[in-house]
Amino acid sequence: MRYMVHLHFPSSNNVAEYEVVINGLRITIKLVIQRLDVRGDPQLVIDQVTKESSCHNAKMAAYCREVHQLEDKFDGLELSHIPMHLNKVVDALAKAASGREPVPIGIFARDHHKPLVRYEKPKQASGGLNHPSAPSNPEVIELNEDPSIEPDPLADWRMPYLDYLLHEVLPTDKMDARWLVRHAKSFVLIEGELYKRSHTGIL
Structure with missing residues (x-):
């Protein structure tokens, strides 16, 4: 069709x-x-x-x-x-x-003739002034990271899949859990390594 x-x-x-x-x-x-x-x-x-x-x-x-x-x-x-x-x-x-x-x-x-999705536009403060809680220039904010803390190399997108496939552990949020269960069907574990199966079946 x-x-x-x-x-x-x-x-x-x-x-x-x-x-x-x-x-x-x-x-x-x-x-x-x-x-x-x-x-x-x-x-x-x-x-x-x-x-x-x-x-x-x-x-x-x-x-x-x-x-x-x-x-x-x-x-x-x-x-x-x-x-x-x-x-x-x-x-x-x-x-x-x-x-x-x-x-x-x-x-x-x-x-x-009209969008399929409705959404709420962000409200602006009256008078054209920035909201007091919002920074006037948010793109220049720097995060104060503690240099003594080493980043966790495993804290990435693979962890939820590995937790579910290895231990059947799901996120506490129901929507995230349903999303993970559906998408985990496209992944497979081979000798501890996570692979994604493409629509052609190639890993």
């Missing part, structure tokens, strides 16, 4: 990509598909959803939360980055949708 979405509201490239992902997930859920491999070009969106990159504003965080909520409806959901030149069919659909070209025969299309 080929599907295109026309967005009739101002949106950034990342918002458009999230809108497409959410549309695709909702359609797939209606088709009662339980396991899905999502392949796309938007590296930032994929990194945010897989928690390899943080969401720096309320809008991206709201979109990311919506994807995670839809993710709960699948037995298995994998997001993989595919370069645009290897994804020519999808690239052609995206260009046709953004260019408002006539919908080709055999292609399903949907028009959206």
Whole structure:
């Protein structure tokens, strides 16, 4: 099935990509598909959803939360980055949708006049003044780290997976626990080393 979405509201490239992902997930859920491999070009969106990159504003965080909520409806959901030149069919659909070209025969299309996700914009203090608790120049803040404390080389993204696969230990937060259980299915332990299985089956 080929599907295109026309967005009739101002949106950034990342918002458009999230809108497409959410549309695709909702359609797939209606088709009662339980396991899905999502392949796309938007590296930032994929990194945010897989928690390899943080969401720096309320809008991206709201979109990311919506994807995670839809993710709960699948037995298995994998997001993989595919370069645009290897994804020519999808690239052609995206260009046709953004260019408002006539919908080709055999292609399903949907028009959206408002975003699928609602979010609260950060409130600003009256009078245009900074909130007293907020620094006026947050990007120059330096952390006072204790040089006597050695960084733990194992305190990285692998630890939750290793704790779960080796000892069945899950995070206390229920959403994080469900997320970990789903994504741990893509990992395997071989002689104590953690490997991720790609959509092609290669470790």
